[in-house]
Amino acid sequence: MALVDIRNLTRIFDVSKPWLNRVVERREKAYLTAVSDVSFEIAERTVYALVGESGSGKSTIGKMLVGLLGPSKGAVEIRGTDLARETDAAKVDAVRRDIQMIFQDPFASLNPRWRVRDIIVEPVAARGGDTEGMAERLLEQVGLSARDAGKFPHEFSGGQRQRICIARALASEPKLIVCDEPTSALDVSVQAQVLNLMSDLKDEFGLTYLFISHDLTVVQHMADRIGVLYLGRLVEEAGPDALFDDPKHPYTQMLLAAAPQLGNFGREVPPPTGEIPDPINPPTGCAYHPRCPLAADICSQTRPEMRDLRGARVACHMAE
Amino acid sequence: MSAAVLSIRDLTVEIPTRHGILRPVNGVSYDIAAGEVLGVVGESGAGKSMAGNAVIGLLSPPAHIAKGEIWVGGTRVDQLVGEDMRRLRGKEIGMVFQDPLTSLNPLLRIGDQLTETMLAHLDISRAEAEKRAVAALEEVGIPGAAERVGSFPHEFSGGMRQRVVIALALCAEPSLIIADEPTTALDVSVQAQIIALLKKLCRERGTAVMLITHDMGVIAEAADRVAVMYAGQLAELGPVRDVLTAPHHPYTDGLMGSTPLASRGKDRLHQIPGAMPRLDALPEGCAFHPRCPCAQDRCRASPGPRIEDGAGRVACWFPMVREAVA
Structure with missing residues (x-):
């Protein structure tokens, strides 16, 4: 069984102006669909990567996975337990213990007034666990020195700060770590x-990562399976070889072509056209159709379902 | 030109x-x-x-x-x-x-x-x-x-x-x-x-x-050309293809090895040990020597000389010699 099972996950944010402004300016309430009907599974001891441009919903999915946000529709199940709906407190607690998160900005995610020792043992101390010598041991595991604990x-x-964040994430001996742009x-x-350290720790502790990134080369290096998001929708999911050698969705193809690469000296290609549309008023049908070179009538009318295609899952009417 | x-x-x-x-x-x-x-x-x-x-x-x-x-x-x-x-x-x-x-x-x-x-x-x-x-x-x-x-x-x-x-x-x-x-x-x-x-x-x-x-x-x-800087100094300068495919300075080489590349697959990334020195604690000699795999006594004593090489130049005592990949 998969460690994480995400089914039809949707998150809608209310981005309306305050009540008085709406009355005066005669505006409707406004809703932003950050994540729309996303389903995927993460197998144990693998790295699942989510890639997409800003506003594609990748961080929102990560936050729903750790429980920082609740889903509007659909479910996140971790080892069969749905954290948003489960009522048995002991069961919720057991699953929560298995999830940790590493954030993008190591300058904002460490409390400047706490010593490193206190920061690292907090996930365990908060549950009343024994933390004797734990910070020193973890610091050495992430390549810092035990003496750094008092700094x-x-x-x-x-x-080094990102290493401290990793040490903190490891303290409660989690199974799953959500890494939101850990090296950006x-x-x-x-x-x-840091990437080498994360690979080593994964093998050593049998970890599973949800790796969120916008950098395709990093994703290709780290991931066992990759999901490509566009405007809150999963448009393609495949292993790294299938995705990079044979991208099927036109958006994935555009993304790969646009990414700068070493070795493409003085490359002259027509740059991609258009920009990500407004997520409050997304296009009808397939969200990518206004920018898509393959778009046909059906693309502006019906939203494509995920289907299997040559070892990948792709949401596109035209992909062959 | x-x-x-x-x-x-x-x-x-x-x-x-x-x-x-x-x-x-x-x-x-x-x-x-x-x-x-x-x-x-x-x-x-x-x-x-x-x-x-x-x-x-x-x-x-x-x-x-x-x-x-x-x-x-x-x-x-x-x-x-x-x-x-x-x-x-x-x-x-x-x-x-x-x-x-x-x-x-x-x-x-x-x-x-x-x-x-x-x-x-x-x-x-x-x-x-x-x-x-x-x-x-x-x-x-x-x-x-x-x-x-x-x-x-x-x-x-x-x-x-x-x-x-x-x-x-x-x-x-x-x-x-x-x-x-x-x-x-x-x-x-x-x-x-x-x-x-x-x-x-x-x-x-x-x-x-x-x-x-x-x-x-x-x-x-x-x-067209690239200048690689390290700790305030110019480590290497040359036509972009030469510098990136056949770097002469060990720092450029380390930097290229650290970049994840499709062709390298899932192998471990090359690591440059340590971090760039702070400006108030620059080492003697070549600023890169504490992290350099080729460092010798000479590098610790004085900064690398500027070596001109056709269109490029490098500041290193022991520049790496490597054939450019066509």
Whole structure:
């Protein structure tokens, strides 16, 4: 059985103006569908990557997975337990213990007034667990020194802080770690160190990652399975080889063509046209049809279902 | 190659602090020819933006140019102050910053910002400037330019805003554009559009471009030559293909190895041990030696010599010799 089972997940945000403004300006309530009918599974001990541009809903899915946001429709099941609906507190607690998160900005996600030791043991201390020597052990595991436990976050560089975030995520011995753009704020040589560390820890502790990123090369390096999001919808899902060698959805093809690559010296290709549409008023039918070179009549009328195609799942009427 | 639009000679920027003098840019020299794109890469703190700011006179005190010369189109500019510097900025040098929202005035319609810039630098009438503003917006690919001149910056998306900033940088027809991380805040597909636009406009007008970025992929696709900076110094400079496929400096080599690549698959990424030294604690000799796999006694004693090699040059005692991949 899959560790995580996400079914028909939808999240709608109310982005209306305040009541008085609506009355005065005669406006309707406005809703933003950040995630729309997304379904996928994450197998144990694998890395599942979500890629997409800003506003595609990848972070919203991550937050729903750890329970920072509730789903509007659909369900997130972790080992068969739906955290949003389960009423047995002991069961919820057991599953919660297995999930941790690493955030993008290591400068904003560590409390500047706490010592590193207290930051790292907090997930365990909050549940009344024994934390003797734990911070020192974890610091050494993520490549820092045990002596760093008494320092404050400002004494560390960006890459070192992200290592502290990883140590904190490991403290409660989780099964699943949601990594929301863990290396986007880091320089490339530091990114390499952090990615290598994450791979090593995955093997050592048998971890499962949901890896959220906008960087296709990083995703290709890390992921066992990749989901491509566009405007809150999953448009394609495949393994890295299938996705990068044979992208099926026109959006994936555009994304791969647009990504700058080493080795494409002085490349001259027509850049992609158009921009991501307004998520408050998404296009009818397939969300990508206004920018799609293959678009036909059906694309503007019916939203395509996910279907299997040569080892991938793709939501497109025209893909062959 | 035509005459250099920008020449930097032995540029050193100093910041005096209580703990001694920091040198975020230390003895850097390079030229950019008309119509050429020079990519400047390096990690945070390598001094790449500081060098760009020094050229356009935007160093914030106490940082100042301590040594060296900057020539733009045959005029020495590093000693200009006040009104002379103002005339140079915008007229001879255009600048594109990372964040398009903070580089536009939120209270002015974009048409007014364009005409104001042109009236300040070009000898034309207001009517002519307004006509040129529409043309400039059309050129950077803003749909419905004639109507959009009356819009405010917040009415545009991030990509469209960056197009406006590029139009603004180019409207006084400068001979040099400094683009400091122009696409870092943008999505991949928009980034491709902006880079293509920048390349096209500069080629058409023969504008020299200093493209400052940390993204090696962008450099590979957009730049003609690349300068790799490390701890305020120029580690390596050369044609982009040579530097990226057959680096001579161990730092460039490490940087390339750290970049995840399709062809490398899932192998471990190459790691450069340690981190870039802080400017107040630079090691003796070559600044890279504590992290360098080839370091020897000589590297600890004195900084690497500048070795010229055809079109490129490298600052290293033991440059790596490798055949360029065709």
